[in-house]
Amino acid sequence: MCTGKCSQCIGIALLPLAICAIISNLLLYFPNGEVLEASRITDLVWFFHGILGAGILIFLPAVMMLGAGGAGWCANRCGMLLSILFAVLGAAGGVYCVIISSLGLINGPLCDVGDEVYIYPFRNDTFVDNYLFNTTTWSICKKPENIILWNIVLFSLLLAIGTIEAVLCLIQVINGLVGFICGTSLRKRKVSADVAGM
Numbered sequence: 321m322c323t324g325k326c327s328q329c330i331g332i333a334l335l336p337l338a339i340c341a342i343i344s345n346l347l348l349y350f351p352n353g354e355v356l357e358a359s360r361i362t363d364l365v366w367f368f369h370g371i372l373g374a375g376i377l378i379f380l381p382a383v384m385m386l387g388a389g390g391a392g393w394c395a396n397r398c399g400m401l402l403s404i405l406f407a408v409l410g411a412a413g414g415v416y417c418v419i420i421s422s423l424g425l426i427n428g429p430l431c432d433v434g435d436e437v438y439i440y441p442f443r444n445d446t447f448v449d450n451y452l453f454n455t456t457t458w459s460i461c462k463k464p465e466n467i468i469l470w471n472i473v474l475f476s477l478l479l480a481i482g483t484i485e486a487v488l489c490l491i492q493v494i495n496g497l498v499g500f501i502c503g504t505s506l507r508k509r510k511v512s513a514d515v516a517g518m
Contacts, residue, residue: 323400323498323499324399324400324499326492326495327385327386327400327492327495327496328385330382330385330489330491330492330495331381331382331383331384331385332382333488334381334385334410334485335382337374337378337481337488338374338375338379339375340477340481341370341371341373341374341375341378341417341478341481341485342374342375344370344474344481345370345374345375345474345478346370346371347470348361348362348365348370348470348471348474348475349365351464351467351470351471352464352467352470359438360432360438361430362429364423365424367420369416369417369419369421369478369482370478372413373413373416373417373420374413374414374416374417374478374481374482374485375413376413377409377412377413377414378410378414378489380406381407381409385403385406385407385492387399397499397500400496400500401496403492403499404492404497407490407493408489408493410485410486410488410492411485411486411493413482413485414483414485414486414489415482415486416482417478417479417481417482417485418479418482418486420478421475421476421478421479422479424471424478425471425472425475425476425479427442428440428441428442428443428451428468429442429461429470431460431461431462431464432461432463432464433460433461433462434462441457441460441461442457
């Protein structure tokens with residue numbers, strides 16, 4: 321199989337993941353569907369890990385990989401080299417999303433614990449006492465309603481998306497290296513052999 325076609329398949333897989341990451345990150349700005357003041361939104365959301373890391377930084381390599389499968393690219397080593405560079409950029413975006421999402425899950429949300437006092441009630445939890453494993457502690461957050469579940473679902477989704485994107489981009493790095501070193505298509509070798517046999 322042409323390594324350019326493999327690049328195209330990876331690019332097709334990355335596009336919907338990037339769109340889902342952007343939507344998930346945007347939803348984190350509206351806890352439980354509510355519009356809040358910026359100071360009452362969990363601080364890690366402002367790192368734009370889904371919009372920038374798993375979104376925009378994935379669109380660039382995805383578009384490049386889609387082009388790598390197009391006509392004229394299959395024997396183009398320069399194109400494969402460019403796809404490697406963009407795949408490294410995409411992998412970095414995916415890893416960035418994984419790191420911020422992990423911190424978001426570990427630290428928990430910013431919420432009103434009563435009398436309009438917004439704090440991070442779970443930020444200093446130990447791993448054993450973490451709120452993720454003890455749902456009885458969730459009642460400490462009064463507002464926004466369902467904020468803990470909202471954050472867990474969206475940060476977990478972003479964690480999974482970032483992981484998949486990073487893995488796909490690393491596969492493209494290997495694919496691109498094979499295409500760059502060995503050539504990207506057997507068709508070129510076949511034409512050379514046919515010419516030599518004449």
